[in-house]
Amino acid sequence: MSDFISDFWSHYVTVVVLASILACALLLWVTARTRAPTGSDNTTGHVWDEDLREMNNPLPRWWVGMFVLTIVFGLGYLVAYPGLGSYGGELGWSTRSEYAGDVAAADRALEPVYAKYAAMAPEQVAGEPGAMAIGERLFLNNCAQCHGSDARGSKGFPNLTDNDWLHGGTPDKIRETITQGRTGVMPPMAAAVGTPDDVKNVANYVLSLSGSPHDSLRAGLGKSKFTACAACHGIGGVGNQAMGAPNLRDNIWLHGYGQEAIIAIINNGKTNQMPPQQGRLTEAQIQVLASYVWGMSNKAAAAP
Numbered sequence: 001m002s003d004f005i006s007d008f009w010s011h012y013v014t015v016v017v018l019a020s021i022l023a024c025a026l027l028l029w030v031t032a033r034t035r036a037p038t039g040s041d042n043t044t045g046h047v048w049d050e051d052l053r054e055m056n057n058p059l060p061r062w063w064v065g066m067f068v069l070t071i072v073f074g075l076g077y078l079v080a081y082p083g084l085g086s087y088g089g090e091l092g093w094s095t096r097s098e099y100a101g102d103v104a105a106a107d108r109a110l111e112p113v114y115a116k117y118a119a120m121a122p123e124q125v126a127g128e129p130g131a132m133a134i135g136e137r138l139f140l141n142n143c144a145q146c147h148g149s150d151a152r153g154s155k156g157f158p159n160l161t162d163n164d165w166l167h168g169g170t171p172d173k174i175r176e177t178i179t180q181g182r183t184g185v186m187p188p189m190a191a192a193v194g195t196p197d198d199v200k201n202v203a204n205y206v207l208s209l210s211g212s213p214h215d216s217l218r219a220g221l222g223k224s225k226f227t228a229c230a231a232c233h234g235i236g237g238v239g240n241q242a243m244g245a246p247n248l249r250d251n252i253w254l255h256g257y258g259q260e261a262i263i264a265i266i267n268n269g270k271t272n273q274m275p276p277q278q279g280r281l282t283e284a285q286i287q288v289l290a291s292y293v294w295g296m297s298n299k300a301a302a303a304p
């Protein structure tokens with residue numbers, strides 16, 4: 001309810017809930033009072049199937065009692081629990097607090113499991129089958145929607161298995177990436193490069209760096225324009241992990257491959273975000289995940 005900007009819906013729900021309960025009570029009361037006219041034999045005069053007659057017996061007392069109890073219970077429930085608009089109930093119970101309590105309890109139960117791994121070097125954790133089973137599950141639940149269930153990524157979402165890193169591939173850097181998130185910002189560069197023809201030339205120069213198919217005449221003309229890019233991508237396009245600027249020589253493309261894709265990124269720029277997991281995952285979970293991710297591109301080095 002707190003998501004609404006005015007109190008209107010809160011009042012609306014309160015009125016509808018109380019009016020419904022009142023209507024039930026009223027129905028009970030009215031039907032108990034009014035008696036349908038009956039004949040001397042207590043039948044209403046309705047006859048079906050030739051000889052089936054409707055009698056007018058009062059509701060059994062136990063049944064009325066249950067009805068009254070239901071109403072009393074309903075009112076009591078509404079005092080104790082949330083139900084009347086934004087009123088939170090006397091017990092202070094909410095789905096959110098229950099969920100938070102469950103998560104805290106689960107975290108406490110798992111603490112000893114994680115404590116073992118926290119004391120180990122990430123390279124060793126990557127060689128622990130138990131830790132990697134946990135890492136895989138954490139990855140599938142929290143990371144696979146973006147990076148893919150095999151962690152190979154897709155357009156815009158980096159492949160985490162290829163040992164090609166935007167922000168650094170040491171266990172420490174990976175943990176930093178997961179904890180704090182990352183924002184890669186490639187600004188629109190067309191104005192700095194010059195005319196659309198200049199943009200096309202520098203795009204061909206970029207393609208030439210990885211030996212991709214390109215127009216070598218244009219690549220030659222574009223080379224000098226690349227100084228505007230080298231501030232981030234490094235001299236010769238080797239990349240710069242401090243800026244998250246990708247290596248342009250390795251023929252691994254995060255945002256698409258070929259002249260059109262590169263021209264588009266020079267013209268429009270690109271902002272790409274890895275969401276921070278601090279607060280969503282515990283430090284211990286992040287430690288296991290960092291080891292898991294590191295292990296995927298360092299299979300041989302992961303200590304058995």
Ligand code: HEC
Nearest residue numbers: 142143146158165166167168177182183184244272273274
């Ligand atoms: C909402 C989508 C999304 C989710 C969820 C997500 N990531 Fe990412 N992740 C990204 C994007 C986008 C990038 C690239 C950021 C950039 O371009 O600088 C990235 C980058 C990374 C990197 C850095 C790769 C490099 O080359 O340096 C790592 C490591 C990583 N993610 C791990 C994870 C892990 C582990 C999880 C699960 C806890 C996760 N990510 C969840 C979108 C996501």
Ligand code: HEC
Nearest residue numbers: 184185186189228229232244245246252253254255256272
């Ligand atoms: C301010 C720093 C900065 C400058 C200047 C810059 N880039 Fe980038 N560039 C980035 C970053 C950061 C990314 C990665 C964006 C992301 O995280 O997805 C990127 C991504 C790219 C990509 C996509 C690579 C891929 O793997 O798909 C290309 C191509 C590219 N830049 C070319 C250029 C060219 C050409 C220039 C010069 C005209 C240039 N960049 C100037 C920071 C920069």
